[in-house]
Amino acid sequence: MIDTLRGQNLLTLDGVSREALIEVLDTAESFVEVNHRTIKKVPALKGRVVASLFFEESTRTRLSFETAAKRLSADVLSLAVASSSVKKGESLRDTIATIDALGIDAVVMRHQSSGAALQVSRYVPHVRVINAGDGLHQHPTQGLLDVFTVRQILSERAGTNGVESGASLFENLRVLIVGDVRHSRVARSDIAAYAALGCDVRVAAPGLLLPTDVENWPVKVVSDFDEALEWADVVGLLRLQRERGSGSFVPSLAEFTSTFGLTITRAKRLRPTTIVMHPGPMNRGVEIDSRVADLPCAVIERQVTNGVPIRMAVLYLSVAGSLGGGA
Numbered sequence: 072m073i074d075t076l077r078g079q080n081l082l083t084l085d086g087v088s089r090e091a092l093i094e095v096l097d098t099a100e101s102f103v104e105v106n107h108r109t110i111k112k113v114p115a116l117k118g119r120v121v122a123s124l125f126f127e128e129s130t131r132t133r134l135s136f137e138t139a140a141k142r143l144s145a146d147v148l149s150l151a152v153a154s155s156s157v158k159k160g161e162s163l164r165d166t167i168a169t170i171d172a173l174g175i176d177a178v179v180m181r182h183q184s185s186g187a188a189l190q191v192s193r194y195v196p197h198v199r200v201i202n203a204g205d206g207l208h209q210h211p212t213q214g215l216l217d218v219f220t221v222r223q224i225l226s227e228r229a230g231t232n233g234v235e236s237g238a239s240l241f242e243n244l245r246v247l248i249v250g251d252v253r254h255s256r257v258a259r260s261d262i263a264a265y266a267a268l269g270c271d272v273r274v275a276a277p278g279l280l281l282p283t284d285v286e287n288w289p290v291k292v293v294s295d296f297d298e299a300l301e302w303a304d305v306v307g308l309l310r311l312q313r314e315r316g317s318g319s320f321v322p323s324l325a326e327f328t329s330t331f332g333l334t335i336t337r338a339k340r341l342r343p344t345t346i347v348m349h350p351g352p353m354n355r356g357v358e359i360d361s362r363v364a365d366l367p368c369a370v371i372e373r374q375v376t377n378g379v380p381i382r383m384a385v386l387y388l389s390v391a392g393s394l395g396g397g398a
């Protein structure tokens with residue numbers, strides 16, 4: 072069990088305790104205000120160097136990590152993988168060793184291989200490694216920003232601030248994760264976080280898009296998606312990952328949408344308070360109707376915004392190792 076992120080790598084949310092999650096959320100809460108300042112910068116990581124290595128495509132994770140590092144005053148080394156020596160065949164081990172030789176404190180890394188971040192953490196044990204998505208395995212900061220967003224909304228409704236209301240808002244919260252669960256690292260991280268915080272988590276997916284070991288996950292599989300929509304406090308939609316072959320797991324996109332897409336008709340089943348989430352990038356018209364994505368209950372842009380304070384918190388706890396300086 073991981074009880075704090077202070078001074079630690081962040082490779083997975085599996086085994087991260089409720090206390091450690093709350094520590095990250097509370098730290099992120101303290102960074103929200105920084106992001107509203109005219110000068111959005113604190114000296115917390117001044118003089119530290121964060122390398123940003125994205126071997127797989129990204130818009131929001133990469134930009135928000137780099138923004139977060141800069142707002143903490145870290146220097147950021149950003150490797151453009153497509154024009155790097157990786158394209159000449161340089162191995163992951165040699166790439167990391169080369170970047171480490173420049174003098175770095177942390178690596179933020181996305182890779183197509185499950186376990187790549189763990190491997191890198193073994194190559195450079197003196198460097199903090201933050202997993203920004205590895206294959207089908209984990210996307211821990213997405214899980215953190217998702218639970219942070221839910222806590223923020225529930226805190227606002229309760230008229231409390233997120234820090235004081237702590238974890239209790241999550242107790243028995245009804246969370247429905249829908250879609251391509253099998254190929255989703257977001258689902259794995261979200262489920263680990265929601266379950267650790269005490270939520271009742273259910274998943275809805277076509278049979279072939281469920282993981283083969285789903286019975287070992289802390290979730291129930293729902294048989295009636297439409298009924299589950301009426302049950303849920305939070306609906307987390309997942310992107311159909313066509314680049315990972317999801318298309319061959321469903322008869323057609325139209326059939327997937329008609330059975331598990333959040334169409335405008337289905338959205339009418341949601342209660343007025345239900346929060347609709349999507350990690351992005353969305354396949355508008357596939358897992359979510361474009362009009363649903365633009366409804367007030369859909370908090371997709373807020374998730375992106377919250378990526379910055381969450382990633383500031385993760386970098387700060389992991390690299391600086393303790394609160395108290397500069398935030």
Ligand code: CP
Pocket residue numbers: 128129130131132133204210213350351352
């Ligand atoms: N949610 C997410 O990981 O988006 P990007 O692929 O754009 O980083």
